[in-house]
Amino acid sequence: MNEKQLLERITVNPKIFKGKPIIRGRRLAVEHILGMLAAGDTPETILAGYPWLELEDIQACLLYAYKLVSHELGQKTQETIGLSPQLTT
Secondary structure (H helix, E strand, O other): OOHHHHHOOEEEOOOOHHHOEEEOOOOOEHHHHHHHHHOOOOHHHHHHHOOOOOHHHHHHHHHHHHHHHOOOOOHHHHHHOOOOHHHOO
């Protein structure tokens, strides 16, 4: 799966978590997965807790975070996925 396909798994819906990035339109925020990984949970543990989640979803969260902190998500891309400028500063 290429980067574009992975990033397409990350969506934004203003009605879910006030527009925070989520995974495939579900009520699971990217930040939650990143927090679990940061706390030491393994991908296997996370997948066991969310039966619908796929390894590619976790990879998508990591790629999304990488792109965001490395400023590779340009303003146009951020607007496309629904991030307001104030969330990215």
